[in-house]
Every structure is written in structure tokens, then in C-alpha cells.
Amino acid sequence: MTSAQDELYSEAAQTYGEALERLARAYEADADLGRDLVQEIHVALWRSFDGFDGRCSLRTWIYRVAHNVGASHVLRQRRTRGQELVGLEELENLADTNSGQSAADRGHALDRLLGLIQRLKPLDRHVILSYLEGLDAASIGEITGLSARNVATKIHRIKNMLARQFQQGGSES
């Protein structure tokens, strides 16, 4: 273990600890398994800093490692739970069919948001999570490897879907 590795990890845990918890929640609905996933992400981050070469920003590196751990978790869980995942386009349509329900039926806003996110395929899940965390399109492209145009299209879809769900449909929490 090197001190640089430790320092990078400390900075990551301190600055992005809360974001990593939110991210884990988007990849695992069960609270206990979610805590395990947070710990798995922390260990992966600490190990990854041994090879951090500074060719991308620390933030990009952290989100890449964390999302990749999350995606692996989703793939593992999908094999055991057999859960079907959808893309943003399909989710838009599914979300539309739910928008006619009353606000009370749809439960709390955060639960609804998590419900939407947890149905998404890993790559689209990365995009929506990064958007919700307030990252710009260029950063999202850097984290996911998607082209700027592709990211812009996906963000457009996300904004439309979220607007329908959380503005027109009421944003009770």
C-alpha cells in the first residue's frame, strides 16, 4: 500500500462518499445488499488508485470505477433474479403508461425515481445517474465512453421522462 494510494482514496471517500451511496442505491434495491455494494465500491476504488495515472480527472476515475462495480453487480443479480432491464426509449414508454396514475398510487417521488432507474440497462443507468448528480454532458461522455451526440440524445430523453414524471405528475415526496 502506498501513501499516494491512501491519500487518493481518502479524498475520494470524503468528497464522493455520499454520491457513491446514492449510486449503490440505484444498483441495488435491498438496503443490506446496498451497504455491501457500497463497501465493494470502496474496496475497488482503493485498489484502483494503485494504477491511477492522472490521464483523466479524479472524479471521472471514481465514477468509472464505481459504475463498473455497479454494472458487474447488476449482471450478477440479473443472472440470479432473472430481472428484465430496459433501455431509456422503452422506459420512456413504460413511464408514460404510469403517468395516468394518481400521485398517491405512485408513492414517494424518490421511490418512483429509484424504481425507474433500477429498471434501466447499466449504460443508460450510468447516464441518468450522472445527470441526476449534476454532471455535464462532456463529463458523462468521458465516464461512459459514449459520443457527445449519443449523450445529448439520452439526456434529452431523460429530461422529457423526468419532466413528465416529476412536474406534470406532481413531485410529492
Next chain:
Amino acid sequence: MMEVENPAQKIWQDQPVEGIKMSAEIIQKRAAKFERRIMWRNVREYVASLIAAALFGYFFVTAHDVLSRVTFGLFIGAMLWIVVQLHRKGSATSLPRGVDTLTSLRLYRGELERQRAVVRNVWSWYLAPLLPGFVVYTIGYAIRFQRPSAWAGLALMDAIVAGLFVVVWKMNMRAARCLQRMIDDLNAVE
């Protein structure tokens, strides 16, 4: 860092978190456990073949006739060949960390496809190299013990070996199907 332009972003960013912290000690323990698991996985791949090669080496040295020496020499060669092939083809590789998601998914799929090719071709790199040793052993035994009861025993032994070959082949085909399902899963979620 965080910009809020959409109510959903506020809902997301304002959600309560537990503030999970991990001590350096726990992280190091977990990382060490992970490294040990990887190390043992790689070690297991070679140990069985090397033990078998050592055993055949002993038989080779203590053998009294040429055919026995040729037999055990062929087995030793086969075992060493298998170890080399395991190292070249079969070793589980660690995927690079910190790469973007698309690259990560592609590398992971590439690794699964590589592993699938290895288990699908188990005949060529694992089973076939062992065959010459068994053939020479059978011929040598049949020449040395020319009586029906010995040949019957030999036939039984060859049948058992053939059965083991089929079992190994079927296990690898099952592993290939499992890897194919993982690849299909990956294609479905990309």
C-alpha cells in the same frame, strides 16, 4: 460540482444517506482477501498438472522397459503442454480499472468469449495431448501380458479412461453454454 436544473435532480441529491465509512484496516483486509482468492484460482490451475507430471516423472525414472519410458515420457510432455496452454489461454485475466463503461463492457465480453473458446476447444489442448500416452501404454501392456484376462482388464481400463474423457468434455461444454448465457446477458443489457 452539482447543478440542479430539474426537480428530479434535487430529489436525488437531497435523499438521506447513511454516511458509510470504511476504515483503512477493513479495506486492506478485504483487498487482501480478494487478492488471495485470485492467487489461489491461478495456482489451482497449475498444481494438479504439475503433481501429475512429477508422478509420471517418478514412473519414468523407475521404469524398466523402453515402452514404459516412452509412455511416461509422453504423459510428462502432455502435462507440461497442458500447463503451458493453461497459462497462455486459460488464466483468468484482470480487466483494467478506471476505463469508461463502454470499454469495460466490451473488454468483459471479450474475456468471456476468450474463456468460451478455451473450454469449447478442450479436445485440442487438453484431451488430445494425453491420447498418445494412453495408446502407447495400451500397446505396451498388450504386448507384455499376452493373455485374455489381462487384455480384458486393459479393455476395462481404456473404457474407464474413455468415459473420463467424455465426462471432461461434457463438463467443458456445459461451461461453454454457461459462458454463452453470460455473453447473451451482456448483449441484452448493453
